[in-house]
Amino acid sequence: MTTRPLNRDDPLDDFEHRDILLLGRTHRVYTIGSGPAVIVMSEMPGISPHVARFARWVAGAGFTVYMPHIFGKDGAVVRMPGTLFTMIGGCISRQFRAFQANESSPATLWLRALAAEAHKECGGKGVGAIGMCFTGNFALSMMLEPAVLAPVLAQPSLPLNDAAGMHIAPGELAAVKARMEAEDLTVLAYRFEGDKYCQAARFAAYENALGDRFVGKVLPDSAANPDSPMKNPHSVVTIHLIDEAGQPTAQARDEILDFFKMRLSE
Template sequence: MTTRPLDQDDPLDDFDHRGIALLGRKHRVYTMGSGPAVIVMTEMPGISPHVARFARWVRDAGFTVYMPHIFGVDGGVITTGRFLRAFPRACISRQFRAFQANESSPATLWLRALAAQAHQECGGKGVGAIGMCFTGNFALSMMLEPAVLAPVLSQPSLPLNDAAGMHIHPDELAAVKARMEAEDLTVLAYRFEGDKFCKAARFAAYEDALGDRFIGRTFPDSAANPDTPYKNPHSVVTIHLIDEAGQPTAQARDEILDFFRMRLSG
């Protein structure tokens, strides 16, 4: 993979820029690669160079990336100003229910439709999905779409006001669990031990609800990349990833890619 600077805005010029209309709503979606589809959902405040780097890793692993614009500046370096603009807008948007524990964000309906279309376009056994931070819980709700076989929750941070909340309607959670049992599926999840936005109580709630279908990984704060101004250990596969052999975050990335291969390829 060609290395691009992570401290400069990324033009995303190696992606195809598509406008995809589903359920009466049109969104910009960045696509690249070949093979089964993986939906990469950005963390706050938007598709940063770090998120784009992860998407390119997914492409290089043999998949077609679908990376929808959800909020923020596409390709923009994370700055305090961009965060302060994107975060309040997302919190009040009708597409997100940032403070509700037992509800699913309406945005997941469109993302499920995107997964169905991506599967139709790319083929394979099914579709993978990874959410991060603000979108971290979304991949679980997306399992209501039968095409989604490989959900990954990276530092799922909603609801913001309930550390043990799971941000999914109880009926949807029951349907997801029943599907997991029937099809022998699992969900992967990742967090840092000291993360202020994704605490141990949330993983405990998921484990209580899903049993051994939920595979949660918690890393010590010392595993987070210290060479960043964002000191709260949070973004497992983006800002706080250390791209070196043997590093826990690099191993997490590789485990995710292997998970996609296992579930989607063949």
């Protein structure tokens, strides 16, 4: 994979820029790679160079990445005040219901439709999905789409006002758990031990709800990249990842790629 600078805007010129009609609305989606489909959902404030780097790793592992525009400026380095405006917009948007426990973001409806379309286009056993931070829990709700077989929750941070809250409607959670039991599926999740936005109480709530179908992994704060502009250890596979052999964050990335291979490869 060609190394791209992480401190400059990424033109995403190696991705195909597509406009896909989903549930009556057109959504910009960036695709790259070949093989079974994986939906990569960006963290706040959008598809940063770090998120794009992760997407390229997924493509390099033998998958077709579908990376939808959800918020922010695509390819942009995190900057103020634009980042602040994007975060405020996300917090008040009806598409996300950022402060609602026991609710699912309406955005997951078109994301499930995207997963179905990706499976139709790519074939294979099914589709993988990873959400990060603001979108962290979306991959779990997306399991209501039968094509989604490999959900990953990276530091799921909603609801913002309830550390022990789960951002999924009870009926959907019950349906997801029933499907996991029937098809012997699991959800993989990651967080840093001292993360202020995804605390131990949230993982405990998911473990209580899903039992051993929830595979939560907690990394020590010392594993976070100290050179990251965000001092709170948070983004496991993006800005806080240290891309060196033996680093816990690099191992987490490789575990996620192996999880996709296990679930999606023929």
